[in-house]
Amino acid sequence: MATSELPLYRDLDKPLQRDLDRCVHCGLCLNSCPTYRELGIEMDSPRGRIYQMNIVAGGAPITPSYLEHIDLCLACRGCETACPSGVQYGKLVEAARAEIENKVQRPFFTRLIRGAIFGKLLPSPGLLKFAGRLLHLYEKSGMAKLVRTSGILKLMGSLGEAEKLAPPAEFPSFFESYGKVFPAEGARKFKVAFLGGCIANISFARLNDATVRVLQKNGCEVHIPKEQTCCGALHLHAGIRTDARRLARRNIDALVDGGYDAILTNAAGCGSTLKEYDELLHEETAYAARARKFVSLMKDVNEFLAGLDLNPHMGEMKIAVTYQDSCHLAHGQKVRSAPRKLFRSVPGLEFREMPLSDLCCGSAGIYNVVHNDMAMALLDKKMENVNSTGAEVICSANPGCLLQLRAGVKFHGNGQRVMHVIEVLDEAYRSADSKSLN
Numbered sequence: 001m002a003t004s005e006l007p008l009y010r011d012l013d014k015p016l017q018r019d020l021d022r023c024v025h026c027g028l029c030l031n032s033c034p035t036y037r038e039l040g041i042e043m044d045s046p047r048g049r050i051y052q053m054n055i056v057a058g059g060a061p062i063t064p065s066y067l068e069h070i071d072l073c074l075a076c077r078g079c080e081t082a083c084p085s086g087v088q089y090g091k092l093v094e095a096a097r098a099e100i101e102n103k104v105q106r107p108f109f110t111r112l113i114r115g116a117i118f119g120k121l122l123p124s125p126g127l128l129k130f131a132g133r134l135l136h137l138y139e140k141s142g143m144a145k146l147v148r149t150s151g152i153l154k155l156m157g158s159l160g161e162a163e164k165l166a167p168p169a170e171f172p173s174f175f176e177s178y179g180k181v182f183p184a185e186g187a188r189k190f191k192v193a194f195l196g197g198c199i200a201n202i203s204f205a206r207l208n209d210a211t212v213r214v215l216q217k218n219g220c221e222v223h224i225p226k227e228q229t230c231c232g233a234l235h236l237h238a239g240i241r242t243d244a245r246r247l248a249r250r251n252i253d254a255l256v257d258g259g260y261d262a263i264l265t266n267a268a269g270c271g272s273t274l275k276e277y278d279e280l281l282h283e284e285t286a287y288a289a290r291a292r293k294f295v296s297l298m299k300d301v302n303e304f305l306a307g308l309d310l311n312p313h314m315g316e317m318k319i320a321v322t323y324q325d326s327c328h329l330a331h332g333q334k335v336r337s338a339p340r341k342l343f344r345s346v347p348g349l350e351f352r353e354m355p356l357s358d359l360c361c362g363s364a365g366i367y368n369v370v371h372n373d374m375a376m377a378l379l380d381k382k383m384e385n386v387n388s389t390g391a392e393v394i395c396s397a398n399p400g401c402l403l404q405l406r407a408g409v410k411f412h413g414n415g416q417r418v419m420h421v422i423e424v425l426d427e428a429y430r431s432a433d434s435k436s437l438n
Ligand code: SF4
Pocket: 032, 033, 034, 035, 036, 044, 045, 046, 049, 072, 073, 074, 075, 076, 077, 078, 079, 080, 089
């Protein structure tokens, strides 16, 4: 059967009563929910949202109020970690959004923008590269400065907010590394594939370079397969499951038969989705087994490195570091100790745990653009906790969180550096290298 003819199982794209019934309404998740903590409104808590999903599952229409409360959820899955009944809230909210997507006609302009971003831009390396060049030109020509000082952004609503939070484009983009193989330093111990992401290839190209270097330092031959594509996480979070499945099939075809010891990502949000391809495609005869194999190889780069005897040839890093758990690493993938273990392996580094490190910072994909007020309120509180540690470096494990924390430093910080965990390791290795050259 050709890929395009595969059935799409859209009928499963709504919360199943069986899963909703797991919630016993105990309320033990409420204190872990950022929107409930901020607003104190039951309908903006996990329990309240499940209650509303139950009403819709019972045949009630999807109302604007239902849309509002489901949209305001960050899908951070903090409630999942707190729930003693094993409610898989992340799946429920994705399914609720898929149902909304299928049943509710959004305004024409919204559909146009969503179609362009989700359907065209994110899956296309060519368009992403082109957009990256335009962004670079916009920054370098002075146009960005002009727009930011003109006051026009205030009139543009969420588009203006998006411009303020947009990361600069980095050149060359990581797309230039597609199709390349980077040899292991020393004896090859592992053959791994690295997924560069979609927007991250433009805005976090240097982070991707650093990831490749750290893997090379640890005996990995790193392959960047050129047929890879966007993981589909943003599509899934927006309820656009058909496109997410299409992207999942493309990634599986690009990677699963490569003979890799592991398939790696440095983006927690992507990793969480990539590790769930088996569930996304479980009813597709041609892909179910391949998806399970893909998932068995899939690892976050922190998780992979923490499982190795790390190359200890690092320079001393006399810095105090605090760590913001990325929701999709801590709650989505249950990976909490790996980044902390990596910090402990860096000589000289002092690790300072912040209070409530696993409460969402308000980034959540494009949440900080579409729900800017809530995202900024959450960021204010996050920065109080960051600042209380006195650390000069804030680390996280997801590009979206890094962007949000950079905004946090700009508005409420003390000049802290914001780095991915991998960038700390990369600096430590590079510092050792430069010392041995001198
Ligand atoms: S996913 Fe996050 S924001 Fe949504 S209900 Fe759960 S804890 Fe609250």
